[in-house]
Amino acid sequence: MTSDKPTKVLEEDHHFIQKVVGAMAVLAETLEAGKEVEKKTLHDIVEFMRIFADKCHHGKEETHLFPALEKKGVPMRGCPLGILIAEHQKGRDFVKQLAEATDSYANGNASAREALLKSLHGLTDLYPNHIWKEEYLAFPMADKILSSEEQRDLSEKFEMVEKEIGLDVHQRFEQFAKELEEKTGAS
Numbered sequence: 001m002t003s004d005k006p007t008k009v010l011e012e013d014h015h016f017i018q019k020v021v022g023a024m025a026v027l028a029e030t031l032e033a034g035k036e037v038e039k040k041t042l043h044d045i046v047e048f049m050r051i052f053a054d055k056c057h058h059g060k061e062e063t064h065l066f067p068a069l070e071k072k073g074v075p076m077r078g079c080p081l082g083i084l085i086a087e088h089q090k091g092r093d094f095v096k097q098l099a100e101a102t103d104s105y106a107n108g109n110a111s112a113r114e115a116l117l118k119s120l121h122g123l124t125d126l127y128p129n130h131i132w133k134e135e136y137l138a139f140p141m142a143d144k145i146l147s148s149e150e151q152r153d154l155s156e157k158f159e160m161v162e163k164e165i166g167l168d169v170h171q172r173f174e175q176f177a178k179e180l181e182e183k184t185g186a187s
Protein backbone atom coordinates (compact mmCIF):
# COMPACT_ATOMS: atom_id res chain seq x y z
CA MET A 1 0.00 0.00 0.00
CA THR A 2 1.30 3.43 -0.88
CA SER A 3 1.09 6.60 1.19
CA ASP A 4 1.34 8.91 -1.82
CA LYS A 5 -1.81 10.73 -2.86
CA PRO A 6 -2.85 9.48 -6.33
CA THR A 7 -2.79 12.97 -7.82
CA LYS A 8 0.77 13.46 -6.48
CA VAL A 9 1.81 10.27 -8.31
CA LEU A 10 0.37 11.71 -11.54
CA GLU A 11 2.10 15.06 -10.95
CA GLU A 12 5.37 13.20 -10.53
CA ASP A 13 4.81 11.55 -13.95
CA HIS A 14 4.08 15.01 -15.41
CA HIS A 15 7.43 16.20 -14.14
CA PHE A 16 9.20 13.64 -16.39
CA ILE A 17 6.84 14.17 -19.34
CA GLN A 18 7.60 17.92 -19.16
CA LYS A 19 11.34 17.18 -19.37
CA VAL A 20 10.84 15.21 -22.59
CA VAL A 21 8.47 17.85 -24.01
CA GLY A 22 11.10 20.53 -23.22
CA ALA A 23 13.69 18.46 -25.07
CA MET A 24 11.33 18.13 -28.05
CA ALA A 25 11.13 21.94 -28.24
CA VAL A 26 14.95 22.12 -28.36
CA LEU A 27 15.08 19.45 -31.09
CA ALA A 28 12.51 21.39 -33.10
CA GLU A 29 14.67 24.54 -32.81
CA THR A 30 17.70 22.52 -33.98
CA LEU A 31 15.82 21.31 -37.05
CA GLU A 32 14.54 24.82 -37.74
CA ALA A 33 18.14 26.05 -37.67
CA GLY A 34 18.84 23.58 -40.50
CA LYS A 35 20.90 21.24 -38.30
CA GLU A 36 20.52 17.48 -37.88
CA VAL A 37 19.17 15.68 -34.82
CA GLU A 38 20.06 12.16 -33.67
CA LYS A 39 17.71 9.54 -35.05
CA LYS A 40 18.13 7.39 -31.94
CA THR A 41 16.99 10.29 -29.74
CA LEU A 42 13.83 10.63 -31.83
CA HIS A 43 13.17 6.87 -31.61
CA ASP A 44 13.70 6.94 -27.84
CA ILE A 45 11.29 9.87 -27.48
CA VAL A 46 8.63 7.96 -29.43
CA GLU A 47 9.12 4.97 -27.10
CA PHE A 48 8.90 7.19 -24.00
CA MET A 49 5.71 8.84 -25.25
CA ARG A 50 4.12 5.49 -26.14
CA ILE A 51 4.98 3.60 -22.98
CA PHE A 52 5.59 6.07 -20.16
CA ALA A 53 3.25 8.89 -21.21
CA ASP A 54 0.47 6.91 -22.87
CA LYS A 55 0.35 3.34 -21.58
CA CYS A 56 1.44 4.10 -18.03
CA HIS A 57 0.37 7.70 -17.32
CA HIS A 58 -2.71 8.09 -19.51
CA GLY A 59 -3.59 4.53 -18.47
CA LYS A 60 -3.73 5.59 -14.80
CA GLU A 61 -5.87 8.59 -15.71
CA GLU A 62 -8.26 7.01 -18.22
CA THR A 63 -8.64 3.56 -16.68
CA HIS A 64 -8.71 4.56 -13.02
CA LEU A 65 -8.87 8.26 -12.11
CA PHE A 66 -11.48 9.48 -14.58
CA PRO A 67 -13.90 6.56 -13.94
CA ALA A 68 -13.50 7.16 -10.17
CA LEU A 69 -14.53 10.79 -10.75
CA GLU A 70 -17.41 9.71 -12.97
CA LYS A 71 -18.69 7.52 -10.12
CA LYS A 72 -18.82 10.65 -7.97
CA GLY A 73 -21.01 12.39 -10.57
CA VAL A 74 -18.43 14.17 -12.76
CA PRO A 75 -19.62 13.83 -16.38
CA MET A 76 -17.29 11.97 -18.78
CA ARG A 77 -18.27 14.36 -21.56
CA GLY A 78 -17.40 18.02 -21.78
CA CYS A 79 -15.19 19.90 -19.33
CA PRO A 80 -12.85 18.77 -17.92
CA LEU A 81 -12.85 14.96 -18.48
CA GLY A 82 -14.14 14.83 -22.07
CA ILE A 83 -11.61 17.47 -23.11
CA LEU A 84 -8.73 15.68 -21.35
CA ILE A 85 -9.61 12.35 -23.00
CA ALA A 86 -9.81 14.03 -26.43
CA GLU A 87 -6.37 15.58 -25.79
CA HIS A 88 -4.93 12.14 -24.93
CA GLN A 89 -6.17 10.98 -28.33
CA LYS A 90 -4.65 14.04 -30.01
CA GLY A 91 -1.35 13.24 -28.27
CA ARG A 92 -1.49 9.63 -29.57
CA ASP A 93 -2.06 10.93 -33.11
CA PHE A 94 0.92 13.31 -32.89
CA VAL A 95 3.14 10.52 -31.51
CA LYS A 96 2.09 8.27 -34.39
CA GLN A 97 3.00 11.08 -36.82
CA LEU A 98 6.31 11.58 -35.00
CA ALA A 99 7.10 7.84 -35.29
CA GLU A 100 6.37 7.88 -39.04
CA ALA A 101 8.36 11.09 -39.57
CA THR A 102 11.28 9.63 -37.57
CA ASP A 103 11.38 6.53 -39.79
CA SER A 104 11.24 8.70 -42.87
CA TYR A 105 14.02 10.99 -41.50
CA ALA A 106 16.15 7.93 -40.66
CA ASN A 107 15.74 6.79 -44.27
CA GLY A 108 17.05 10.12 -45.51
CA ASN A 109 13.75 11.35 -46.92
CA ALA A 110 14.07 15.08 -47.66
CA SER A 111 10.46 15.91 -46.76
CA ALA A 112 10.76 14.29 -43.32
CA ARG A 113 12.02 17.44 -41.57
CA GLU A 114 8.74 19.22 -42.16
CA ALA A 115 6.73 16.27 -40.84
CA LEU A 116 9.02 16.00 -37.83
CA LEU A 117 8.55 19.67 -37.03
CA LYS A 118 4.78 19.42 -37.38
CA SER A 119 4.51 16.53 -34.93
CA LEU A 120 7.06 17.99 -32.48
CA HIS A 121 5.24 21.33 -32.45
CA GLY A 122 1.91 19.53 -32.06
CA LEU A 123 3.20 17.79 -28.93
CA THR A 124 4.97 20.82 -27.44
CA ASP A 125 1.81 22.91 -27.91
CA LEU A 126 -0.50 20.24 -26.51
CA TYR A 127 1.20 18.91 -23.40
CA PRO A 128 1.96 21.98 -21.22
CA ASN A 129 -1.65 23.10 -21.66
CA HIS A 130 -3.02 19.61 -20.99
CA ILE A 131 -0.91 19.22 -17.85
CA TRP A 132 -2.01 22.66 -16.64
CA LYS A 133 -5.68 21.66 -16.99
CA GLU A 134 -5.06 18.50 -15.01
CA GLU A 135 -3.00 20.05 -12.25
CA TYR A 136 -5.19 23.13 -11.75
CA LEU A 137 -8.65 21.75 -12.57
CA ALA A 138 -9.01 17.96 -12.57
CA PHE A 139 -6.57 17.01 -9.77
CA PRO A 140 -7.75 19.61 -7.21
CA MET A 141 -11.29 18.45 -7.98
CA ALA A 142 -10.24 14.81 -7.41
CA ASP A 143 -8.53 15.70 -4.11
CA LYS A 144 -11.74 17.39 -3.00
CA ILE A 145 -14.36 14.86 -4.01
CA LEU A 146 -12.61 11.50 -3.47
CA SER A 147 -12.62 10.19 0.10
CA SER A 148 -9.37 9.06 1.76
CA GLU A 149 -10.40 5.46 1.19
CA GLU A 150 -11.16 6.08 -2.50
CA GLN A 151 -7.80 7.83 -2.87
CA ARG A 152 -6.01 4.88 -1.23
CA ASP A 153 -7.80 2.48 -3.56
CA LEU A 154 -6.75 4.59 -6.55
CA SER A 155 -3.11 4.66 -5.41
CA GLU A 156 -3.15 0.86 -5.21
CA LYS A 157 -4.56 0.64 -8.74
CA PHE A 158 -1.81 2.99 -9.95
CA GLU A 159 0.77 0.68 -8.37
CA MET A 160 -0.74 -2.21 -10.29
CA VAL A 161 -0.36 -0.28 -13.56
CA GLU A 162 3.31 0.36 -12.69
CA LYS A 163 3.88 -3.30 -11.86
CA GLU A 164 2.28 -4.45 -15.12
CA ILE A 165 4.67 -2.23 -17.06
CA GLY A 166 7.56 -3.15 -14.75
CA LEU A 167 9.07 -0.96 -12.04
CA ASP A 168 12.47 -1.18 -13.71
CA VAL A 169 10.92 0.01 -16.99
CA HIS A 170 9.34 3.01 -15.22
CA GLN A 171 12.68 3.92 -13.62
CA ARG A 172 14.50 3.50 -16.91
CA PHE A 173 12.15 6.04 -18.54
CA GLU A 174 12.57 8.49 -15.66
CA GLN A 175 16.34 8.22 -16.09
CA PHE A 176 15.97 8.70 -19.85
CA ALA A 177 13.93 11.90 -19.31
CA LYS A 178 16.55 13.30 -16.92
CA GLU A 179 19.43 12.50 -19.25
CA LEU A 180 17.61 13.84 -22.31
CA GLU A 181 16.91 17.12 -20.52
CA GLU A 182 20.59 17.42 -19.58
CA LYS A 183 21.78 16.45 -23.06
CA THR A 184 19.58 18.98 -24.85
CA GLY A 185 20.01 21.69 -22.19
CA ALA A 186 16.21 21.96 -22.04
CA SER A 187 15.94 22.68 -18.31
Ligand SMILES: [Fe+2]
Binding pocket: 058, 061, 084, 088, 130, 134
Ligand atom coordinates in the same frame (compact mmCIF):
# COMPACT_ATOMS: atom_id res chain seq x y z
FE1 LIG B 1 -3.80 13.45 -19.12
Ligand SMILES: [Fe+2]
Binding pocket: 010, 014, 057, 061, 131, 134
Ligand atom coordinates in the same frame (compact mmCIF):
# COMPACT_ATOMS: atom_id res chain seq x y z
FE1 LIG C 1 -1.66 13.66 -16.89
